[in-house]
Amino acid sequence: MNLRRDVFQAIADPTRRAILLLVASQSMTAGAIAANFDTARPTVSKHLQILTECELLKQEQTGREIYYHINAKKMKEVADFIEPFRQMWDDRFNKLESIMKKYKSK
Amino acid sequence: MELKTKIHAEDGQQELTITREFDLPLELLFKAYEEAEIVEQWMGTKVLKLENRKHGSWQFETRDPKGNVVFQANGTIHEFIPNRKITRTFEMDNAPFDVQLEFLEFEGVTEETSKLTMHIVYRSGELRDKMLKLPFAQGINMAHNRLQEIVNKLKLTQHDKA
Numbered sequence: 001m002n003l004r005r006d007v008f009q010a011i012a013d014p015t016r017r018a019i020l021l022l023v024a025s026q027s028m029t030a031g032a033i034a035a036n037f038d039t040a041r042p043t044v045s046k047h048l049q050i051l052t053e054c055e056l057l058k059q060e061q062t063g064r065e066i067y068y069h070i071n072a073k074k075m076k077e078v079a080d081f082i083e084p085f086r087q088m089w090d091d092r093f094n095k096l097e098s099i100m101k102k103y104k105s106k
Numbered sequence: 107m108e109l110k111t112k113i114h115a116e117d118g119q120q121e122l123t124i125t126r127e128f129d130l131p132l133e134l135l136f137k138a139y140e141e142a143e144i145v146e147q148w149m150g151t152k153v154l155k156l157e158n159r160k161h162g163s164w165q166f167e168t169r170d171p172k173g174n175v176v177f178q179a180n181g182t183i184h185e186f187i188p189n190r191k192i193t194r195t196f197e198m199d200n201a202p203f204d205v206q207l208e209f210l211e212f213e214g215v216t217e218e219t220s221k222l223t224m225h226i227v228y229r230s231g232e233l234r235d236k237m238l239k240l241p242f243a244q245g246i247n248m249a250h251n252r253l254q255e256i257v258n259k260l261k262l263t264q265h266d267k268a
Contacts, residue, residue, distance in 0.1 A: 011198045012109065046257075082115055082238055085113065085237075085238045085239075085240075086111055086112075086113045086124075089111050089113075089126070090109070090110065090111035090126075092148055092149060092150075093111055093126045093128070093145070093148075093222075095148040095150075096128070096135075096148040097129060097130060099126050099134065099138065099144060099147050099148055100128075100130050100134045100137070101130065101142075103134065103137070103144070104130070104131075104134055
């Protein structure tokens, strides 16, 4: 179950979503991906590592280069399915929490 | 970023579990479920009936600004133990879904924090998945919409290759 939670954490970050969007159009090396961001290279590497660990990205060795591919199967699974349901409950619970905090201080 | 609300839903199962930790004492968390006017605020629906007792029942209704009913749900309460547990059924009116069974367990974590575990059992795994897709159909979430854009783009790219 750890895995699915990691997927949600992965897509919660705007930079990681931008990376996914970028790699969705074509497979790229880490260097080419980093060139699209102002963020420091090690930060981009960390993002790539997280996306790879939760299987949203796959690595493939081509000659001396490692290319990042999007894992379409995993992406669809996450995008089509539980995340909006989770968000719906998360929104409700956030509201509940803020209402009750005010209630408490009354 | 740590996600506060977690969903545990295994493939092919007819149940799922929602867990959430609140920055609220247990009593306040429970109160948010107990008092109709508070439920209305965070659920964003009107509470027509909420009888918090064994054999009691509940009824929610949401209308659009024009006054048309857009959502109606009802159920029966089987167990109501203050600050601990609510067992109830949930059924959406005028929807092709069978009733579902919900076990809500409330526990204190510290003096100031608490946890809710919501265990939902559906009639079948297929039905569970259909219910999960409902909020997606309503398109409620920005981050998710952006993710959807990526998937759509992906479909196009694959189509190009084909």
